[in-house]
Amino acid sequence: MNLGAAGVWVAFSAAIASGLLYLAVGAGATRLRPWADRVFRLQALLLLGLVAWLWHLLVTHQFQYSYVAAYTSRALDTRYLFAALWGGQQGTFLLWATWGSLLGCLFATSKNRLVPTAMFFLNWTQVFLLLILVIEGPFKLSKIVPADGAGLNPLLQDYWMTIHPPVLFLGFASLVIPYALSLSTLVHRDPGSWLQITPRWSLFSTVVLATGFTMGGIWAYKVLGWGGFWGWDPVENASFVPWLMNAALFHGLLVQRATGSLARTNLFLGVLPFLFVLYGSFLTRSGILADFSVHSFVDLGLNGYLLAFLGFFLVMGFGVWAFRVRHFSGLGSEISLLSREFGLWLGMLTFLLMGLLTMLGTSAPLVSRLFGPPASVNVSYYGLINGILGFLLTLLVGVAPLVRWRSDRAERVARTLAPPAAIAFLLMTVAILGGIRSFGRLALLGGAAFALSSNLWITLRALRRGPSFAAGYVSHLGVAVFLIGVICLGQFGREIPVELPLGQPKSVFGFQFIYRGLETPPDGRTRAVIAVQGEGRAFRAIPPIYYSEFNRGMMREPHVERFWDRDLYISPVEVVSSDRQTPGLTLDEGQSGIVGTARVTFLRIGMQRTDTEVRATADVQVEREGKSEVVRPAVVVGAGGRTELAATLADGGTVSLSEIQADRRRVTLAVRTADMPQAPEALAVHISTKPMINLVWIGVSITLLGSLLAIRRRTGRAPGDVAPAS
């Protein structure tokens, strides 16, 4: 009997049962509440059991399960055997369902009166996820039992990669709580309970998601070697957009708490983040983007279910909102243009727009299909959109915290804003002197400096009342620091491609690099050894560059050398063997050239075409030490690809045809005579500097710290439950 598959069925039934029970409780049968909770907890226990069971199967190499065979092998390190639980798509559904059930258990303990109905809505995710697991779970048995599994992609065998998916999925799973609370509030018409419980869950999602994609960024930077930490890839956007929507929700809740307005907007915003989680999952898992993303998503045949999942939550969320929203007050009393809530409202709009436009870009292959051939957007689109909206946000973040709730006097606001604005202009002047000429960068830098100084001032003022009062402002500080770091990277970062010949020193960025050859540690991951010296430091850079059996290709990882003010980022490209370095000689028909001691004449070109291939030849005369010979190197282009057929000289040298321009009767020859010294092996690398990259990491850490402080404030009994009017 397949224990795993049976367990999934039981958990699925439990999810159905708990859903019905919560429905009954929400409808008034309160005595059923303990039973609903019990059945839900049973589901959570079953899911935990399934996780444990899958781990057991992975660790004990039960290759009769196709999931185990597809993602692990006997040679795999134990910790990666555990990580393989979320190595494949089916496993991530199990992870998501498990987090969902655990969060549900925690959420259900809350005394808030919205909880039972919210649990009913939340439970629907469990139903759908478990349905997907029933259909395409990780417990499928295969008919053939392989002796060993395929193993895990070496790129994924990294510490950060191992831990970031569970964090991201915790974030995704948690966004169902604001969704469920929104609907429950609409059903019960109880904005008071909504305000009491929603902020802390929204903050929780903010922190967890941001932690998740920060970890992903660190992994990309450390392992992938393209030098960045964020690439606007669909998978990244699928986690960023819900985060933005949730940020809009949280700021809306602040306004609602302080002024009582925005009830309708916030209930709508509560629904959005989770819908975007579902939409993002659909985009990235359905295979629709397969031709446009670096991710090779396999269509598991789940598209229908994923779409149903999304459609169900979309109709349910918007439907309940549309039917019940009239029971809530609208914008309410007049909002003054010069009030904190107006600033926050604009900020929310900016968050929403950022999210929608980013998602529009990610969906380009779908959207463009409506009008013509599929197309994707250039990555620069995301930079442009988020740069401009980000600039608006820095201004709002700089102004809003200094303005009073409800209404303020223009003259007082101007007086308070003058110092941060002055600091911003001072920094922009310094930046212009420092060589920044790009208008966009200057604007963003000025905005970030403005936000930084204004929030620093208000943080210091709030700290007098206790750390938790400064929470939001500290988060803003972090964002400003992060932006300054990003601008420094873009402005002052440099990259140079260079070939390092074996044993010969080369100078780049004031450092001396000597390639010392390759070394292979016991784990088989060959790495290049480069001795680097400069800035009073001498170190060995050992970027891995090796052939991976799993990927049937070369793997490359950068070496990152950290300094306080920058990183030196060394990306290996290729070990260039000696024959590749033979200089090319480009000749027209009848022309001669000299290579070393040989005189080379290109006599004539020849072309033969058959149905299946084209063969190009060149008759080449080589004269050396009084001897002359004519050889005929060729290039064959056919179904099997392009093959160079080198001709051998009498003395053992070679002539090959590296390029042909048939229409101009011109060829490029690679000639190596026997007496030519073999060029030494060389290592091609890209060396780049990452100035102020630490500001990026520090900024993110400060933001996370601020959000954690905010959670403490929202969950503890701190006297700061009402936002202080400044």
Next chain:
Amino acid sequence: MKQGWKYVISLAVLIGLVWFGVTAFDKSLTPYVSFADARRDGGYVQVNGKLADQNITTDGNRGTVVFHLRDSKGEVMEVLYHGVKPANFEMATNIVALGSYKDGRFDSDKLLVKCPSKYQAEANKGTS
């Protein structure tokens, strides 16, 4: 101050930003075309193919990689890529190159390399 003003201002700003966003979106659309169309067009496009052979030349000092792609119609095109050869390059089941056709070959500044593994094969990206 009248309430109406604020709606007008918010709406105007919002419409302006949305208009800007949609224009930027429209401008940065990079169509997916066949090799033949890429040759004819000459504009910034993306093409998709398999490695035609293992004849891949890296010029470490210029930071370029030259290789050959074959599209689904069997047509072969030389690609000059400016940037670091992405990890997993040689084993890619499919390579998407973004760039434009120039001087007899496809001049590319961005590659998307796709691997035969499944969902977990995240992000083997190459951006110059």
